[in-house]
Amino acid sequence: MTPTLSNGIAAKQGIAIVSEAVCEAVVGRADAFSAIENVFAAMASGDAYNFPVVREAIGHANALYGFKSGFDRAGMALGLKSGGYWPDNTSRGLTNHQSTVMLFDPDTGQAKAIVGGNYLTAVRTAASSAVSIAHLARPDAKVLGMVGAGHQSTFQLRAAVEQRQFERVIAWNPHPEYLPKLEAVCNELGLPFEAVDRQQLGAQADVIITITSAFEPLLMRDWIKPGTHIACMGTDTKGKQEVDPELLAAATVFTDEVAQSISIGEAQHAVAESKLTAEQITPIGQVINAAHPGRTSDDEITLFDGTGVGLQDLAVASTAAKLAIEKDQASWIQL
Template identity: 40%
Template sequence: MIVISEADARELLTMADAIQTMATAFRAIHAKHAVAFPLVREQISECNAVFGVKSGACIQDDTLGLKAGGYWASNSQKGLTNHQSSTVLFNPETGQPLAFVGANYLTALRTAAVAGLATDRLSRPESSVMGIIGAGTQAVFQIEAVLAVRPISKLIVASRTEESARRLSEQARLLGIQEVTIGSTVEAAEQADVLTTITPAREAVVELAAVRPGTHINAMGADTAGKQEIDSSLLRVARVFVDDWTQAAAVGECQHGVSHWKMTQGDLAGTLGGLAADAVPGRVTADDITIFDSTGMALQDLSVARVVVDRARQRGMGQEIVLESAS
């Protein structure tokens, strides 16, 4: 078994790599070559944490595994990253573990990469203004992903804390965005061609009245029952795409469409897999409001881990260990 450190993972996969890997993964999902097993996600109140396990397989690609981890809200006070994740890959024929991969960086990368893929398929090609609501660790990855597919020259940052907004603004300038301003959630929504929400909110931070025709929204924060960033009425008027309907209906933005106006899978415009496979239309008119409701899927984690493992072995990186000898 090979062990890949966080430092090695950072060296082995870029945002452009990750977006391409996500496209391949979601095409496999659409073709039903891949399967996601039931999601485990639980609150651990004693530790002020949320712990989850995402697992799945793409046997045609010899991929089987899981990612375990979650969010420990108190970690920052201990000098640690709040998000903690690790991925384990197995040999699908024998069940033997093949790799253990530090997945904090890869989780951030793959989360943003699906937003980059959705932005590429759904936003107007000339989109140049991005709004981002939320300025935590994941936010800079989201900006980088959108920059990889659209010529963003202006960014509006909205955050609950001025310190976080200023830090993200500086990071965005280093990424090459010419004009960066700090504004309200309404200003970010009103001005954006591409709007990304990446918050832990439990009530809408984006209202229908603030969103212009033609806007594309990446709704990235809702991944647990009760979380919400988007006014559920937006789901009625937009072309809505999901990574997985079952998850979106349970823990994504769509959970509020289900509860508020009986939203069903038939109300979707499609899935990210359908978009990646060119099997469903994305934006039909320039004035369409499009929404990508992301909840995160196991194959995202397994796919980026698989690429990293393959590259590590090609380059002589990582540490090989033996867990058991052949009998």
């Protein structure tokens, strides 16, 4: 009889190895969306919690490195993601974000899976903004604005366009030579694409995704029209920033986890300037669980501060391990 882990993963004896290639083969956007929506709901209901984040500049290769971990009692996912950001990797033909997820059996503490985290980090980050669009954007949103054209931007774009009937995409990037890859995705999807300046983007977009590594505001409050939904996805470290703190003060703010939002997320700056309090920020899981109404008017500006929590990584890694094992695409090792 094949053993079964607490999270429902049918397993052989040993540790499952799920490579990057296998993750890409078995985990689609719908799988990631479901995993992230479920874990946000579990967090809001108290069935899942994140452990304190460790994230440090290592003093080598300009890299940031750390650990995100937690336990999801609802999904029976326990483990950690180890990795960070190596800004010079592009010149080496590597992804700047590098990570690996380790899963443990909550019943025994035994290591059960090692899962490649690079693709999953991108797809779970895109799923997070997509969940926010699904629950907070106006139903009649027609124009998607993209701020940023790095590695994660195409994941964000593909996930976002599945949530509303967008009619066109507009984009800005500090390095405009990267914008053609967003245009290529739009051409594939049959969506008109236009490169614009930041002020034009704020004036025209109904939904805006920011996905940069900026340390200064790229969008100002006065540029944003009423009714816009903004998903701020790039700020996950102390000091990073993508939008004007006045924009958070004017918006109804949601997040994945309030503690991270006010310490390393986009809200850190508005809170530091006393323009926003932690009590004014709502976990998006409350909207998913129907404990909060979410958007309450067509003119309301909503903002999702996607800081990226360890539970998101565990959720998609558990999904990847389960699907890989079911499809007999995992490898196995013994300790």
